[in-house]
Structures are given as C-alpha cells and as structure tokens.
Amino acid sequence: MRACLAALLPICASGGLAFAQAAGDPDAGSRIFTKCRACHQIGEGAQNAVGPVLNGIVGRPAGTYPGYSYSAANKGSGITWDEAAIRDYLHDPKLRVPGTKMVFAGIRSERELDNLLAFLRQFDPAGRKAP
Template identity: 45%
Template sequence: MKFSLVPTLLTPLLLSLPLQGCTPSGTDAATGARVFRQCASCHQVGANARAGFGPQLNGLFGRRAGSAPDFVYSEAMRRSGIVWDERTLAAFVRAPDKVVPETKMRFWGLGDENQIQALLAYLRSFQDADRPAAPR
C-alpha cells in the first residue's frame, strides 16, 4: 500500500497560517459597501452625509428611530419606539413593513443573511463618522 506523508505533514502547517483579510463570505464591510449600493439612492453615509429621500445613516446604532434632525419621518417610524441595534436593524432590513407598518421606506427587504450581516458591518463602520451636514 502506497501513501504520501506530504498532505499529512502539511495540513497542520497550513491550518496554523493566519488568514489575514479573510472573513466569512458576505460578513465584511467591503461586501456591505456593495450591498449598500441598493440603499444609496435614498440614504447617505460618511463625512458629508445628509438626508435625501431617506435619513443619513451615520451613527445609526444606538439612535432612536425617527430621530435624525434633518429628515421628516413617518408618524409610524417616530412612534415605533425602536432603538437601532444589530437585531432591530437586521429585522427592519429583512422586512421594513413588518417591523414598522406604514413606514415611508419603500424597500422590499433583503432575504440573504450574509448580505444583511455585511450591510450591518458596513454601517457600523460609520458609527463614529462626522454627523451630517446642516440641512439646506
């Protein structure tokens, strides 16, 4: 019987190498930036973010829903009582109308959990971004 020790000897070595820059598919901020393209027609993030068809999303985690001063929210959103965190935002992104019936947000939702987690990672990267520019 012939066999090779090479795979047996190399496997522990290969498993011990650091996987720098490798994250599970769909869970990193770079992937989230691509997912955010769907949101960018209504929402902005970053140093010069301001409200448009939707509120700016800087510093979103920990923010009470309907509270960004530069956007006029639906009554349903203002009264929702939601404070945005990983759980509430993931649920909202999955099914906005189910989480906040009568929301003004016109988005069918994301069904792919990897995309949702990637989007949350991307938005988390703007948690400490400059606040939005003053409304004009």
C-alpha cells in the same frame, strides 16, 4: 497530496465561513449598500435625501436624525436601531414598521446583512470611519 488537500479544505472553508458570519465584510457591505444609496447617504458630509442620513445608525433611536421629516410610524415605533433591530427591519421594512415610508423589498440573506452591518457599523454619528 490530493488527499491532504481534500482533508484540509473543509477546515478552511468552515473556518472562513465562521469568521465571515461573526464579523461580516465591510467591503462586501459597501457593495450591498448600493441598494440603499438611492435613498440614503452615509459618510462625512452626508445629507438627508429621500431617507435620513445613516451615520451612527447602529444604536440610534428611530426617528431622531436632525432635520429629517419621518413618518409617524417610524417616529412612534419605539425602536432603537441596534444590530438585531436593523436586521429584523431590513428583512421586511413594512412588516416590522407598518406604515413606514421606506419603500424597500427587503434583504433576506443573513450573509448580506452581516456584511451590510459591518459596513454601517464603521460610521460614527459625524460620518467618520472608526480607525
């Protein structure tokens, strides 16, 4: 019995990890989003605050949320926020967009970024969660 469990464990562990890396966990991402919530709103009824609303952020061109006053650095960055660009930015915002007014140390854990992206991806531009 013990041998059997020992044999199965690595498979379960690696299977679970592979799944999490591919998909990310939106609930875990929601908890990571508490780091962003001081400045950003998301979901239905979200308003611009210190930072712009993040509804529909995946695929959105930088500096384009209506009514938000962006820095020239962000507006002129030419970035489209696909998943790779968001990851790259969140590693170290000031490195990726020198002069950005987003004051955030960054997230280095790829796992946290997987989960955060799974959370962000859920919201369409109107802040509705995809079913």
